[in-house]
Amino acid sequence: MRKNRILSAAALAAAASLALAGCATDGAGGTTGLTGGDAPSGGDKGVITLGFLPSWTDGLSTAYLLQDQLGKLGYDVRMKTLTEAGPLYTGLAQGDVDVFPSAWPEVTHAEYMAKYGDDIEDLGTYYDNAKLTIAVPEYTDIDSIDDLVGAGDRFGGRIVGIEPGAGLTGQTQKMMPAYGLDGEYQLVTSSTAAMLTELKAATEKQEDIVVTLWRPYWANDAFPVKDLEDPKGAMGTAEGLHFLGTSGFSDEFPEAADLISKIMLDDAQYGALEDLVVNEYGEGREAEAVDAWLEEHGSEFDWVVKG
Secondary structure (H helix, E strand, C coil): CHHHHHHHHHHHHHHHHHHHHCCCECCCCEECCCCCCCCCECCCCCEEEEEECCCCHHHHHHHHHHHHHHHHHCCEEEEEEECCHHHHHHHHHHCCCCEEEEECCCCCCHHHHHHHHHHEEEEEEEEEEEEEEEEEECCCCCCEHHHHCCCHHHHCCEEECCCCCCHHHHHHHHHHHHCCCCCCCEEECCCHHHHHHHHHHHHHCCCCCCEEEEECCCHHHHCCEEECECCCCCCCCCEEEEEEEECCHHHHCHHHHHHHHHCCCCHHHHHHHHHHHHHHHCCCCHHHHHHHHHHHHHHHCCCCCCC
């Protein structure tokens, strides 16, 4: 059963990437129109546009949670998909996107915040222990990034990464010279879907591979992987996952901002949401996944809006 979920989730990521590659884009780098077959939700309190990257499933999960909750408050919620963090921050700062439902502004996206932060409003932190990692399969007999030194041939001289513009990619590029890996390894970037495909193939064959990952993320449980220790702290410290709004969002949508500011998830709650959205229900059934999550966990929160 779990293997089938892994395949479904990998297929979701791949399908999302292919769909985005073939879509016409607007000025912010996102698709024009709505995603996932969803009609606008809610009613007469105004239009709120959520911008997210489908392959980054923290934002995918929380986007559909916000769509549900803000729709029940009476807002017309629209979904805008993008393929890179840079255009998403640009769209947020320019007001083309109203809310980024899962940002990493403290460390991973600090460069974007330095550039666009004056036009962005922090609406709250919903998870407080996110971190970037370098990971290998559990059966690989190394435990630290230090151990990668001199072992390049074993891994084909490759660290398999995700999108070129991801904050994780930039942090990995900073990590490599700190450990003396930049002459021995190449950071290979393409997409999250491609990374997951390589990770799946390698672990099925019990082969060694080094990948860039992050927590929280469903793939850490779906695949037999372990984080490498980072004694130099070169992958950065733990940080919070934030809801970010375009400047003036709270003034324009005070009720929405108040709801968003109250959302806080622990590991179990967040993990259950992501697993339902990505693995159990999958693409096209995200609203059902949120309903199932709210049925199981809704009583744990005082901010939940009932339909």
